[in-house]
Amino acid sequence: MMSIQILLGIEDRDLAASLTGQFRELPDIKVVAVETSSNHVAGTVATLPQLDVVLVHQALGPLPALDLIRELVVRRPQLAVILIADEATAETLSAAMAAGARGVISNEPTLSELQNRVQQASEWSRTMRRHFTSVEAPGHPGRLARLVTLCGAKGGVGTTTLAIHLAIAASSAGRTVCLVDMDLQNGDIPGYLDVQHRHSIADLAAAAGDLDGAVVAEALFVHPSGPHLLLAPGQGEDAEEVSARAVRQILTVVRSRYDVVIVDGGTHIADANAMAVELADEAVIVTTPDVPALRSARRLARMFARLAIRREEDVSVLLTRQDRRNEIQPDLARKMVGSPLRGVTVPAVFRALEEAANTGSPGAVKNADFRKAVGRAAADLGLLGAAPEQETVPPSRRKQGDAGAVAVEFAGILPLIVLVFLLVWQVVLIGLTSTYSSHAANEAARAVAVLGYDKGNTEQARANREEVRRRAVERVKGDWKDREHLTINVVDGYAVVTIDTPILIPGLRSSWGIETRTKIVDEGEG
Incomplete structure (x- = not known):
């Protein structure tokens, strides 16, 4: 019998050591990782497809334990999650089950209680995993949209312009796309797209406890170019009504309805757009190749790490206004920012973008270099979807195929x-x-x-x-x-x-x- 793989999410090191010691005494149970923050738990779960059980301590942060359980269950419906509570009361059990947990155990469980609870949860998890494997189409293991959050290193680097054109590129490729304006106080997507809409994300935040597809659809604006828009509040002071918890619930519902969700996170980080960074499949800092902007990008990535929003190596940097005549080229920019630099850049074509910005018509951008760069960036960020052969061919075979193709081309x-x-x-x-x-x-x-x-x-x-x-x-x-x-x-x-x-x-x-x-x-x- 294969050993049961479990992950512990516990901030208290003494408690983590105690439970780990108990699991060592149990046969066929293996602790594969111990994480001390909620975002690290979510990241590790994403890398372990054969994980059976996750145990989350009630005091784990920064995301509340019950919200983390909801997130894990949405991402991996077949994964069993158990809440570790200070007191396993009826109220705690009820709240945990409502969040999607498979059970509750106390801080000091007996060895038999721990073994029984974990074995029952793992049997359920493996049964559900077999069920999901049999009914899901190959190459489509998830049900949530790909979420990409763009944050500007500073104002004027082109974050909103890039977000809009990436959304249009993904929509043109046949993907269903939602563009979310999370620059809550200064969001200007309506100005760039020449739209007027009376609903915003603040309306969804007010109804976050009762969100469903109909409520979300009412707040969205469908742009003629394809993307659906979830706009920032028209009044900047309304941004205070949008909490991090509401953003998590909103994005979870939105991701269940689309193939791609692109978030314009703006340049000022608050609790709400920090949540969009934490939840993102790809968090990207947009910057220009100049010293002030690159330093701001480095500070922003380090702040994400300090606040336990996202590890520095999990944040990438994308250069806009790139030109061969720039004093700072990508190799030097990579050394200055510290975080990974994406392999694509967006060229400096302000004149080509000027008419589109002034008229609110993205289609007015005719510059071929810019359009090609946006297409490459969309593909690099995974917004266009994988080609069928890429989805079905294992990476090792794909590399061999690439090498063979190169050999054939060289022979030609x-x-x-x-x-x-x-x-x-x-x-x-x-x-x-x-x-x-x-x-x-x-x-x-x-x-x-x-x-x-x-x-x-x-x-x-x-x-x-x-x-x-x-x-x-x-x-x-x-x-x-x-x-x-x-x-x-x-x-x-x-x-x-x-x-x-x-x-x-x-x-x-x-x-x-x-x-x-x-x-x-x-x-x-x-």
């Missing part, structure tokens, strides 16, 4: 590479042959002027011709010297030297001659 272009090399080398040979021919003709002309060049068969004439040739070929290097490839003649007062050029390209003749003529000046002239 190898003949072209060889041909280009031959062409370059052929040009070099022609240049060398021409140079040698010129030098040899000049030397032959000087030798003929001194010795003469009688074409007769006398011994002196033959000796003069050989001396002329000897002097000429001294100016030639390599295999061009032999009589088969280098010929010398005197025609109408000119020394004529012809040297054959080797031909490397297949299909052409084996050689052709390069001829150079130099006038013979008699020694008596001048």
Whole structure:
């Protein structure tokens, strides 16, 4: 029998050590991790698909234990969660069961009580997991939308513009998209999209205890470009009505209705938009490649870590207004921010965006570089959905396939590479042959002027011709010297030297001659 895998979420180290020691005495039960904060519990659960039971202590924070249980149950309906309570009263049991827990145990359970509770929960979990595995389509293990939260390192870096165009790109790819404006005091998505709507996220926060699909639909605005909009309050002071707990409930309901949820988190972090960062599948800090913005991005990522909202390595940074002429390029920006830098950037095309911002019409952006960059960013963030073959092929097989594709592509272009090399080398040979021919003709002309060049068969004439040739070929290097490839003649007062050029390209003749003529000046002239 496979051992039962459990995770403990306990902030009290003494209690964690005590329970861990008890579990060591129980056969077939393995504690795979102990986490001391709610966001770390949620992150670890996401990485352990075979986890059977999670035990959450009542005092775990910063998210209340019952809210964490609700979140875990929504994300993993087949996962059994048990609440560890200071006092296992009827009220505590009722509240835990309402949140989705499978049971409650006290801080000091007996060994048999601990074993029975965990075994019962694990049997339920494994039964549910088999059920979900049999009924869910391959490659679609989750039911929640992909949530991406964008936060600006500072004002003016393009967070809202990027969020809007990412939402449009995902919608154009056939995904159902909800764009949420969580810049609660200064949200300006309506201005960028030229919309007026009387409902906002504040209305949903007021009814957070009774949220359902109909209530959420009433608060949304459907934009003609595709995305559905959940807007910030029209009055900044209404932001105080939107609590972190309400945001969690709102986003949970919204994620159950869409494929993609994009949150514009603004630049000022409060409890509400911090919750959107904590819940996100991808938390991205948007910044420009300048020192003040990059320093702000670093401070923001570190603040997330200090407040236990999100670990610094789990926050990525995306550069906007990137240009090759910028003093700070991506490699330097990566060193300055500390957090992972995304592999895509958005180019600096303010003029291309100006008309769209002024008219509230994103479709007015015609710049091809910007549109391509947004498409690449959407794909990099997982907003466009995985291609079918990517969903079904294991990563190891996918890497092998990629390597094979590269090998095939290289084999296809190898003949072209060889041909280009031959062409370059052929040009070099022609240049060398021409140079040698010129030098040899000049030397032959000087030798003929001194010795003469009688074409007769006398011994002196033959000796003069050989001396002329000897002097000429001294100016030639390599295999061009032999009589088969280098010929010398005197025609109408000119020394004529012809040297054959080797031909490397297949299909052409084996050689052709390069001829150079130099006038013979008699020694008596001048």
